[in-house]
Amino acid sequence: MKTAFRYILLTLTFSLLAGFLSACGSESGTVTGDWTIxxxxxxSPADFASENGVYELGTAKNFTFTENNVTVSAVDETGNIVSKSYDIKKNEKGLDILASGSTISLEYIEAEDQIRYSVKQNDVQYQYILKKGTTDLESLKTIKAEKGAVTTVTDSSKAQDEVV
Structure with a gap:
């Protein structure tokens, strides 16, 4: 279960990054800063988790974009906040996240000030939309969910002003 959860968390993270960076291109300055799912x-992350029998904390992530990299932060299954940084580069469509031999393309939707990306995992396509702001990961890290239980931790669709 923990291995599957980690795989899903990693895949979701890469998926988000891929969609976001592919469409950023000359808009990279626009996407600089904090974003959340x-x-x-x-x-919403809470509804998705509830309907799919997964923990909401697995869908709560923060992305901090700079000109050269992105740092993704999330709560792992042990309740710790973990972060990983990835290099990014511009392409003709936007930006790419360079992650362990793979590239994730992200699309910036200027009219809606959102980032979009999609990822396929176990023959299921997942589409993510990011918005500016952060999710309060500190409040999530204390959650102790029982194995197999679905727990709504917080409304992670509410972005907050503070930086993680």
């Missing part, structure tokens, strides 16, 4: 497959 708004929706997964059109649903």
């Amino acid at each position: 708004k929706t997964v497959n059109g649903k």
Whole structure:
């Protein structure tokens, strides 16, 4: 279960990054800063988690973009906040996240001030939308969910002003 959760968390993270960077291009200055997950497959992280029997903390992530890299922060299954940084580069469509031999393309939607990306895992396509702001990961790190239980931790669709 823990291995599957880690795999899902990693895949979701890469998926978000891929969609965001592919469309940023000359807009890289616009996407600089803090972003968090708004929706997964059109649903809030809490609703997606509840409907799919996964922990909401697995869908709560913060992304901090600079000109040269992105740092992704999340709460792992032990309740610790973990972060990983990835190099980014511009392409003709936007930006790419360079992660362990793979590239994730992200699309910036200027009219909606959102970032979009999608990822395929176990023959299921996941589409992520990011919005500016952060999710309060500190409040999530104390959650102790029982194995197999679905727990709504917080409304992670509410972005906050403070930086993680």
